[in-house]
Amino acid sequence: MGIQERKERDKERRRQRILVAANRLFSKKGFSKSTMEDIASEAELSTGTLYLYFKNKEELHASLSLRVLQYLHIRVEHVNKDSDLTPERKVEKLIEAMYDVYDFDPLNIINLFHLQSSETLRNLSPRLKILIKDLSRKSIGAISDIFQEGIEKGIYIENHPVAFSDIFWSLFSGVVLREASKKTINEDKDYLKKKLALSFEIFSRGLKKDKPTVQRWGS
Amino acid sequence: MGIQERKERDKERRRQRILVAANRLFSKKGFSKSTMEDIASEAELSTGTLYLYFKNKEELHASLSLRVLQYLHIRVEHVNKDSDLTPERKVEKLIEAMYDVYDFDPLNIINLFHLQSSETLRNLSPRLKILIKDLSRKSIGAISDIFQEGIEKGIYIENHPVAFSDIFWSLFSGVVLREASKKTINEDKDYLKKKLALSFEIFSRGLKKDKPTVQRWGS
Amino acid sequence: MGIQERKERDKERRRQRILVAANRLFSKKGFSKSTMEDIASEAELSTGTLYLYFKNKEELHASLSLRVLQYLHIRVEHVNKDSDLTPERKVEKLIEAMYDVYDFDPLNIINLFHLQSSETLRNLSPRLKILIKDLSRKSIGAISDIFQEGIEKGIYIENHPVAFSDIFWSLFSGVVLREASKKTINEDKDYLKKKLALSFEIFSRGLKKDKPTVQRWGS
Amino acid sequence: MGIQERKERDKERRRQRILVAANRLFSKKGFSKSTMEDIASEAELSTGTLYLYFKNKEELHASLSLRVLQYLHIRVEHVNKDSDLTPERKVEKLIEAMYDVYDFDPLNIINLFHLQSSETLRNLSPRLKILIKDLSRKSIGAISDIFQEGIEKGIYIENHPVAFSDIFWSLFSGVVLREASKKTINEDKDYLKKKLALSFEIFSRGLKKDKPTVQRWGS
DNA sequence: CATGAATGAGGCTTCATTCAT
């Protein structure tokens, strides 16, 4: 039993090593400036080996984002499925989940975006393409459900819940991207966390119906 | 006199033709998949000519964003300098300005991110680098001023105004990016506008203090 | 063991094939008119492969001269170290060495000039730069030693020995260059040899003191 | 009369300005690294103008050497034709002439060599090609005549006089090239002069029959 | 399975030359 299993585990470990290496490089130098040789040497493997685990550079790239997406999906679904929570509590949990998503792979949020451009998706293998689209859709769906519930319960202003989840995600990624491009990420992780915290606070406040009721009249 | 002027104008027109062509291609195929030959042929010029107007591909790329930055700066300063307006009205104007920035060059907002990364700035000519850094700083500064005023007048929650402007910009670009990556850009321009409108509404609501009844009546 | 060694040998053989091809082309068409593709096809390799062995075209060029320099150095040191010989005999041996240097790589003596120009050295890798400077210095030093000895023993006219070695080398390369530029190289190798012989004879005679009768008897 | 003449003179002056500029650049950066634009700007003219005076870059290059060759030829013929002088005195005058040739265009001796390679000559206009070959042949012929006379009068060792003139020229150019590539030229002109002086002294001594008679026996 | 040398297509860039003004 042991031998077979160990082989499997070794293989998976290698795959992970490649992903981690690629992640580090893509985030540091960008996708096109990172060469397969760079990645191989960062992973302490040979270039040829990379092709045993990933069809080509594009798929390696996509697989990276897939990892984050999978984690995101799990967390978001978990919050959504927890029927004991009030909508407001769920959003709080959702925000916590986003922090964790960021911590899970701080360097890779950027890549997630380039990927979603359909131009980049075109060349992926059908399997991967489907996986990615599916996960994206499901995650956004779960987030939407949460907001939907809040709207229905009269807590949140009335609007299309998918729009809320889109904006929620855009805000998250926008802030992460901006801080990343200011290169503050490595030096000052907490700075980003504070920015995220404030962003989410503003967003949550803005979403709620009760507080600035009067404003509606003026609009 | 006429001859000199016409030459100047022709030259500027060519420069613009190149920028437009590059913009179209970068937006369609991404920076690294657009070749200089592509761009030249899109602009109906020869490759060599591109290099008469731009030092290299990177600089052409950066110049594109510079255009947007310049427009952004002008608009934002204009709002900021208008001392007749209340802070809230200024934010409304600011939001209008953002719509116009988007309309000014819908395809190129994405590029603005890469610009601030020092990795990308490294290869630019000092002149361009300074221009970009300067405009970025000034624009963010002007937006911050607007929020600062609102904070001082007790309209907005208390926090660092630069953080507000950062988040404001992140939200804007995050939404634009997300919609762009959904490739809905060409077909559903208004869909993006609606998203932006909702985003800004949530942001504005979130920014306001819980019971700013008094101010509200005055607006 | 065998496998490792064979790989090493194969690699070295390839390196040599490239050097030989480059040498042939540089000599025939000159450095700038020989393209990397030319060289690759002459060596029956692909362009990319050239860059596995040499950093760039300049460095390939320099490596060629390095080969000659290394050979020159070995030969010259060997003569210099042979303490059994009289200075005059050493110069004779030195002259023989120069013939062999020429035979070792007849087409490439010209390149040796460009090498010493700091303009050419600038782009080389530090390693290569040091190697070249070192070998040049050592070789000229060894030749100078030989002349120095002759001066001290009163055989040669009194002057700075480094000047003698400079002139000796200049004469050698001047003659080789001139004959090369007359394109007689391929057809009349012996013509060049005769020219060299006469050159060295004149040089040797000119070096000797007017009435060195005594030493002469001893030789 | 004046107008026509002045135009002619202006034209010639411009030609010279181009030649001087090209000379400076070719010597500093080499032929292929000097661009026509470089040359034009050094001459304070436009690139287009260069082509009004020279068919192409190669011919501009050749014209440069032609200038030196013409000067060399004049000086050498002058010495040769002066029937009042003894052969030894003629050689002294010849050496003086070489100094002047060097002074006339110190930077351009190197170019003279590249030119003589028939590969480079091939692309020149027939007119220029003939001029160059003719001048070279005539100059070498004149120098040979001088040595011939010395041989006939029993002053110089017996050998083919053309060989002597070839070696004489090779020595001169070899020394100039070597010092040039050591980059000593600009900083220390006199250093080169001293080297040349010593070279010619050795050469002259080596050429003479009378002094080291004994040596012959030993050879 | 892993390796890493070899490949070769293709990109960026330069620059001699031309030509309309």
Added chain:
DNA sequence: AATGAATGAAGCCTCATTCAT
């Protein structure tokens, strides 16, 4: 005659991918 912007051919070099060991 002078200009200098435009051209476009061609060179150097990189790098994703393959394949023999």
